[in-house]
Ligand SMILES: Nc1ncnc2c1ncn2[C@@H]1O[C@H](COP(=O)(O)OP(=O)(O)OP(=O)(O)O)[C@@H](O)[C@H]1O
């Protein structure tokens with residue numbers, strides 16, 4: 001599953017147009033798609049013709065309670081393409097969670113608890129670096145930053161890159177950026193020089209597809225359908241089909257490498273001078289224990305405790321050296337899903353390894 005946020009604090013640069021049309025184009029490639037409207041303006045919801053009277057649960061509920069999951073809150077746009085809608089109530093999240101711990105990982109934890117299986121989850125963000133945007137960024141492993149051809153476009157991309165650096169340094173959360181030239185009419189000289197500048201500064205992160213300026217996007221949104229359905233032969237539809245294919249072609253590269261990396265950073269064994277901290281994400285398990293070379297592989301092992309966010313954790317004071325271990329999850333012996341360091345065991349499986357220096 002690839003989780004991609006559409007973010008840029010600059011307003012009106014094409015986040016919602018990209019989120020909605022890309023989601024629809026991916027669905028047409030038979031991908032299972034979830035679009036989360038994470039903006040109190042609710043434009044992504046309106047873009048599919050839904051009004052507030054059409055839903056009682058929304059993105060707001062995913063933030064506020066762990067009892068409501070995506071499977072309870074989505075609206076079906078078409079089979080295999082779901083939307084969690086939003087409305088103005090989402091603007092109350094910041095205040096409602098003001099004193100709550102872990103308020104910036106609410107969306108991520110909710111996504112992890114869900115048993116829905118999607119190929120792509122797209123999250124449309126509001127035009128601000130707010131709690132809503134931080135939640136989307138901490139839930140995703142990739143971000144599409146649409147940049148429109150205005151004089152503040154480049155400055156906004158720079159600001160977004162700073163935000164991503166901050167998340168890497170403070171939270172150990174790595175996000176792969178994709179910069180998208182959006183709403184581009186490539187004829188004026190000013191636009192061409194902006195393109196050259198973007199290529200020079202952000203070459204490796206720049207998506208090849210350009211979304212051109214066309215009035216079809218406004219017409220399609222006004223009719224409550226994406227442009228690929230409204231006018232499948234239009235330039236706009238072609239651009240989003242190309243963008244969807246460009247992303248699909250990157251699939252293996254990004255989803256495996258980047259996701260494994262950040263999941264390991266967040267939940268793999270964390271070695272410190274005080275010992276090793278194990279964290280593992282088995283939200284539906286009833287008991288989780290750890291066993292390994294440090295306790296002679298006793299079947300009973302040592303217990304992990306479940307946190308409120310569904311993550312199990314324990315801290316062990318392990319001696320220097322290499323320690324093989326497995327988790328015992330409701331009786332089943334499993335390697336650590338967040339640790340890629342393993343060694344084969346005598347039963348034809350793999351044990352996880354942690355090295356304390
Ligand atoms: N390629 C395009 N061609 C023509 N118009 C476009 C294009 N992309 C976006 N627009 C128009 O620009 C306006 C802003 O686009 P959009 O709502 O996607 O931006 P946004 O970044 O989501 O805005 P906000 O920051 O308010 O959430 C909309 O009216 C949309 O129809």
Ligand SMILES: [Mg+2]
Pocket residue numbers: 015016017039043124125126
């Ligand atoms: Mg928007």
